[in-house]
Amino acid sequence: MASASGTLFSSNPRVVSPNSTFASSISDHPLSQTPTILKSFSGLCKPFHSRVPKSVSSSRHSHCRRGFLVKATALKWRCPKQMLPSNCETDFQKKMLYLESIGIDSFSLVENHPLLISAPLADIKSTVEFMTSMEFTAIEFRRIVGMCPEVLTTKVSDIIPVFTFLIREAHVNGSDIKRVINRRPRLLVCSVNKQLRPTLYFLQSIGIEEVNRHTYLLSCSVEEKLIPRISYFENIGFSRRDATSMFRKFPQLFCYSIKNNLEPKYNYFVVEMGRDLKELKDFPQYFSFSLEKRIKPRHKLCVELGVCFPLLPVLLKTSESQFRNRLDVCVNSSIPRKTSPLWCFSCEIE
Incomplete structure (x- = not known):
């Protein structure tokens, strides 16, 4: 798999330059290795307990534990078809705390995507780390997950072909990949x-x-x-x-x-x-164009003033001030003959 990743963009050097950060990131990412966490995530990806001061860790532990059990109980009530793991105090708790540590509201996320409950923590971490290696910032990643929670339960081995397809077949430039994914995160979970x-x-x-x-x-x-x-x-x-x-x-x-x-x-x-x-x-x-805010108001005003714009772009594309100015010209100016070079193509009196 490492060799395949290393040659991911070699067949299309025109699309992605050798100096492209995206190209180097994905080509140096064999699935058997752990990508380096970028600075934008490094502060967020620390274990939850490492961000709690030692002086208050013991007092907060019981509070966090009680809070976790309350949330877990509520989650089980809201998602009755999705069984919580038997070792709820260990794997499930670690998973939720890991998501919280990178700034994701884990329980709200699970409500929208219950399959996250049974997803292995190792797979979730691999996906987060892969997206990090692609230089998505913490804010961008949280937004991606918020729009498409399924990303977290999609394996890296299924995500890499999407990047490859976008570059090789859809001819997306490497420099545009982040913009494409940020605009439509669901691409990452498509076959x-x-x-x-x-x-x-x-x-x-x-x-x-x-x-x-x-x-x-x-x-x-x-x-x-x-x-x-x-x-x-x-x-x-x-x-x-x-x-x-x-x-x-x-x-x-x-x-x-x-x-x-x-x-x-x-x-x-x-x-x-x-x-x-x-x-x-x-x-x-x-x-x-908005029917209520643009189409109807402009059409009704034209009817009231007895004016017809024969071209739809002139009626709808112009700014409000340009539209009003054109109306004023049509209403308050004399009408040139149709044979005149001054005949107005943008307005016509009915």
């Missing part, structure tokens, strides 16, 4: 063969070439999330070609809820605004 690679191929098949700019989509299910959204646009009148074109122009469209975002905004667009579907094809970013 490369069952999840990441099939999604990559699907995105490429509809014409999204720079997937490294949209890596947050790689953790999405093709069958449960991506295809249903394309089908939604087909069902409301777009051809398959036009629907995929919209997602190619604006891949973030895959992230929006059909029920809570796409449907209400589409209905308002057709019923209240009375506009043509072709405008959505040309400007799918329409769905990224």
